[in-house]
Amino acid sequence: MECREKKQDEKFCHECGEIIRAKAEICPKCGCRQHDVRPIRTNGLDSVFSGAPEKSRTTAAALALLLGGFGAHKFYLGKPLHGILYAVFVLTFIPAFFGLVEGIHYITMSDDEFSSRLSNGTLNQFFGKK
Structure with missing residues (x-):
């Protein structure tokens, strides 16, 4: 059996370990x-070739902190219905509170965790499986 080390652009198979x-x-x-297929960041051009722009964690965090009450970060992350709900309830200040919490949450997670959670739809789940 050949023994070699895993490189940065490689991973282990979930089933056989290859x-x-x-x-x-x-x-x-x-x-x-394989269920956790994520794009490898090589030169920043991956989003150009995939057709969909990659979302920035810092931009999402800044929008959530500064304009979270209006739902700007939700529109940026491709969740327009959530953004509309935030905008409708902006006068209650509840969306501003959630925007602040989500902004802090985005800041504390890594870029890899952010992109994987964004792709599988669990970005704003604070509790449960990661």
Whole structure:
């Protein structure tokens, strides 16, 4: 059995443990589908070629902290219904409180955690599985 170290652009298969490319959706050895496929940041051009712009954690945090009461961060993150709800209830100051909490939450997480949670829809879940 060949023994080699995993490189930065590689990961282990969830099923068989084989070292595979990080962008691989299916393990070439066992055929198991990989569920945590995330784009590798190489030169910042990944979003240009994928067709969808990559969302910045810092921009989302700044929008949540400064304009969170209006739901600006929700529109930026592609959740327009949430943004509309924030805008409708802006006079109650409840969205401003949630925007502040979400802004702090975005600041405290890593870029990798932010992009993975954004892609699987669990970005604003504070409790439960990460």
